[in-house]
Amino acid sequence: MAARAMREMPLGVPKLLVSTMASGDVSPYVGAKDVTLMYSVVDIAGVNRVSRRILGNAAAAVAGMATAPVAGGTDDRPLVAASMFGVTTPAVETARARLEELGYEVLVFHATGAGGRALEGLAGSGMLAGVLDLTTTELADDLVGGVLSAGADRLTAAGAHGVPQAVAPGALDMVNFGPRDTVPDRFEGRDLYVHNPAVTLMRTTTEEMAELGRRVAGKLRAARGPVALYLPRRGVSALDADGAAFRRPEADAACFAELAAGVAGSSVEVVDLDLHINDPEFARAMAERLDRMIKAQGGTA
Structure with missing residues (x-):
């Protein structure tokens, strides 16, 4: 209590x-x-x-x-929250650097379930000027049954409170489990990747990617604030790059098609780029678009 x-x-x-x-x-x-x-x-x-x-x-x-006195002095820069995973770190680091150049303080949340829940809580607190939700991977765990789900309400708080969002399907190509011997028997035969002795990743199927696209689109369509959705055609994570273990263009394409169809006719802006999610140009484009949305809504940086 x-x-x-x-x-x-x-x-x-x-x-x-x-x-x-x-x-x-x-x-x-x-x-x-x-x-x-x-x-x-x-x-x-x-x-x-x-x-x-x-x-x-x-x-x-x-x-x-x-x-105790409040540490850190008085930093009055607008706050932006960003979601990150190991396989999207280059993108978030580039975006953070650009946002800091534009005058923001960036709070990075690791997409481990608890991180996503913390981001959602902060998005509903009124403290954020915007959200760079580049890594929505926790939704894959919620759909398929991985260990890093942030719950069904992930990707809803910013929209419900009208906070500007730049969103990407970062790391939707994977579901997270612990050591290899902890992967449930029902997933035997699936495309598994042992990241390290404590982490095993499972590639999402074309059908799962399509469903994730529908779910993300539904959440973004309901947003009360401005939303820009970025689609990285050359891969959604470091493991989904050319020659990497999880590269499945057809699965990504199914997700992107459902995303675009699901937000068609809404105010959600779709930006389709022939880039990998970790390409610096992709990250900077998301950061700069978020900056413009914040300023158009009356935020300052």
Whole structure:
């Protein structure tokens, strides 16, 4: 109950919870907010020589957070959120550099499920001038059953709050699992790529890519703010480049066709480029278009 209340508080407000649950899976308590958890070691059943010390440390910690000066000075640059994965890092780094040149502060969120949820939470907070959602891969995990889903509401908050968005189908070519032996049996025979001992990737099929295109289009079509959708014809991730393990132009084409059809007749601008997603020209084009949308809506940089 306390954690739920804390998650409703603004980012930056000190939040500390002492709990017997803090040594397990704490994602239901923390969510996408800056909640600090401290393990109580013993149950909260009266004060004893152990709990007295732990509760005292907790009180001192939250008092210190409450009285500490705000770090970082006063940066009044408009905030832009960007989504990134290892296979889209070159694109996001290029876009971030260009946005910083244009006068923005860029917050990068790793598309690991928790990162996408955090981005969505910030997009609904009123703090963002725009979103560079270049890496929408968490939607593939949500569709197929991977381990990095950010939930069905991914790619909705910015649109619901009218925040300008530049969006790309970054890394929709893959679904994420843990070690190779943790991949569910139902996926045996699928196109798997062992990225490292802890991460196994699975290529999305043509049918899955088409469905992802429909889902993304539906979310963008519902947006209340300006949206520019960028399609990288030469691949959506580092593994979807010419000669790479996941290069399947026909699967990407199915996704792009559904994206274009799904937003036809709406205010969503579609920019179809004969570039790879990690080409610098692609990233700079997205960054500069987002800048123009922000300024047209009255934002400053």
